Amino acid sequence: MTDKTGEVVLEVDGLSKHFPVRRKGRELLTRKARSVHAVDDVSLTLRRGRVTAMVGESGSGKSTVARLLAQLHKPTSGEIRLHGKPVDTRGGRRFRSYVRQVQMIFQDPFGSLNPVHTVRYHLSRSLRIHGNTGGNLEEALRELLTRVQLTPPERYIDKFPHELSGGQRQRVAIARALGANPEALLADEPVSMLDVSIRLGVLNLLRDLKERLNLAILYITHDIASARYFADETLVMYAGRVVEGGDSETVTQNPAHPYTQLLIDSAPDPDRPARADEVGGEPPSLIRPPAGCRFNPRCPHVMERCKTDLPPRLEIGDTPGHWAACWLYAEGVAKPAPVATGEAAG
């Protein structure tokens, strides 16, 4: 097998999704339509053998991005390219050929497996639909289960979902995704419903699969510490926009955007004494998002410009590829004093 690590599998450019809001009352008489700006102008690249994490609070649009990539929603605007070719999934056949290459793992393994069917049914369906039985279904099933470390396979193959623990169920869901022999996996909070002690087992499995099968993985999470542990690259989302991106270690150790700094400060950390200065506020309404930078109503470093102009991606310059959408890093702005996070790291 030729080493294709780093090759671009899936690329997204300027992706937006607005969900219409039902009009009521007086609005029915006007032509004005309101919408929830769930995702705005998101660009990202998934490469073979790399994990890209997308971190954000609930409601920041990160799951919508995964659903857009899985073609479960139709984007309002923007382009998705698979191996450089724009994706067109109109019609069942084209959709199936797309999902053969891009598979999704859902958050809740209790809901994503059908309770009335056995593990055998779930996996053989995935293998059959995507034509990957390779002549011998039993053998293919056995191999899938071994791949997700459910060994010996005989013990699990005829079990029903309710007979398995959460971690085992999520492994079956991963095996089902692998049954299509995909090139990209979209993992939407794959471990947040699992018990703390088995989360790492599932994450380590995903990492192992990434290395052996050279998969491109999009890892969606609200836990920035796990992004640091698991992902090569991290993108931070806030209110439907990506606000910072770069190599995971840099983003978590030297966060540039004030929102990322807030997120990291808020993560529980036993090594740090409890602090009193808190940034208050809540994420904005996405029906009428604030003008300019969407973080400006909560930002401790807010400037006049933030309230009117949308900040573009600006290079930070500490490591290549680290950027933030924040006016603090524009030319001619005095850099803010290093925030306490950086010092506490020492």
Next chain:
Amino acid sequence: MIEPLIEIKSLNVDYGLGDEAVHAVRDVTLTLHRGEVLGLAGESGSGKSTLAYGMTRLLPPPGVVAGGEVIYHDPERGPYDVLSLTNSELREFRWAETSIVFQGAMNSLNPVHRIGSQLTDAIKAHDPRGSRQAREARARELLNLVGIPGDRMESYPHQLSGGMRQRVMIGMALALEPKVVIMDEPTTALDVVMQRQILGELVQLRERLGFSVLFITHDLSLLVEFSDRIAIMYGGRIVEQAPAKQIYTDSLHPYSAGLLGSFPALRGPKRELTGIPGSPPDLRAMPTGCAFHPRCPKSFEPCAQEIPVLGVPDAPGGSDRTVACWLHPVR
């Protein structure tokens, strides 16, 4: 001066009766002191919520308290056993002495009533003779206490964000100035930023009002930061109990160490982490001996045979800690 406030003595809680009963909480002995935050950590199915509902007699059937005592040290009336209160005494006791903030506060508010009337309801039930104005003033005061403007009294729950609903629940729990507030995973449905705000507020309120908190969660790293003492449950039993700092720096039970090692660190060197192999035990088919031994990296002969007793370990640095592990024989 540390006085005990609630003493749980060898509490057993079963689901079901007779031979088919599942023992969800076994022989738990735990003391909550005045003014402290006691963290109760464990995975799902370890019995931590069952313990909280058992000690407050909120267990829905088929849950049964099968034995033990819950002694409440009432500053005015002296100690009494919560488990032997009559229904009317229990009614007095609830909310006035202990209150609970439930898991998923999103769903514990009634969606068809305004939050103002839900707040005044609890006050009215315990003080039916007070005037309506007084109740409303108190409700408004409670909302302000948890950082919500008083004019939100007229709102319905769906008009508030998740964080605000959680604050309303905390405010409601404080309505009658209880001595004990039990919080059952109060912030798991919230984002980290909101979680920190709410816990910060809670810590401040505790300092001002002086109540004790029993804080139940699966997030041990959160407890280390916010609580004074931590008890760790596994398979229905308490396996280790120590001051928060000690659990973090020097945990004795391999399960506590495993739990601490299950959280990727945000700072410091990047380590390879493994979590704990295997999965939590099935309460219907508990392993013999120590429930943790099939997953334990350090298990040896006695572990599979006998259940270790919770006691003060024969180790340095601990007269105020207990552990149930054969590696650390009881002194």
